[in-house]
Amino acid sequence: MPDPHKSTSISFFNRTKNTMVAANTRVADSFFSRLQGLLGSSPLQPGAGLYLIPCNAIHMFFMTFAIDAIFLDKENTVVGLEENLQPWKLSASYKKARGCLELPPGTIASTNTKLGDKIETHP
Numbered sequence: 001m002p003d004p005h006k007s008t009s010i011s012f013f014n015r016t017k018n019t020m021v022a023a024n025t026r027v028a029d030s031f032f033s034r035l036q037g038l039l040g041s042s043p044l045q046p047g048a049g050l051y052l053i054p055c056n057a058i059h060m061f062f063m064t065f066a067i068d069a070i071f072l073d074k075e076n077t078v079v080g081l082e083e084n085l086q087p088w089k090l091s092a093s094y095k096k097a098r099g100c101l102e103l104p105p106g107t108i109a110s111t112n113t114k115l116g117d118k119i120e121t122h123p
Helices: 031-036 107-111
Strands: 009-014 019-028 048-052 067-072 078-085 099-103 119-122
Touching: 009 048, 019 031, 019 099, 019 107, 067 107, 078 107
Parallel strands: 019 048
Antiparallel strands: 009 019, 009 119, 048 099, 067 078, 067 099
């Protein structure tokens, strides 16, 4: 499996549910790219995402739109889910998480992603 922080754009596929979660995902793997995150950007379009690594919790301070967030451990198993996380809110902290996949709201429901699902990454 490719290492997601070695590529600038990757896709995330839910192997458990056989569904594409995000076909075009930007990787934020440096201090500044994680700090910037989605601040100042337009709402994510369907199929797009941002993968923050390392990351085990997120905040929505200064954001202007909601997101879904999927937290993955080092084996890309889903260990946390935050649906429709609103601006100015905090996610829970997921101790086992290695990274966070930020997605358009409704993505978790539409892909039926659940805790324990196995996610594959592809360049």
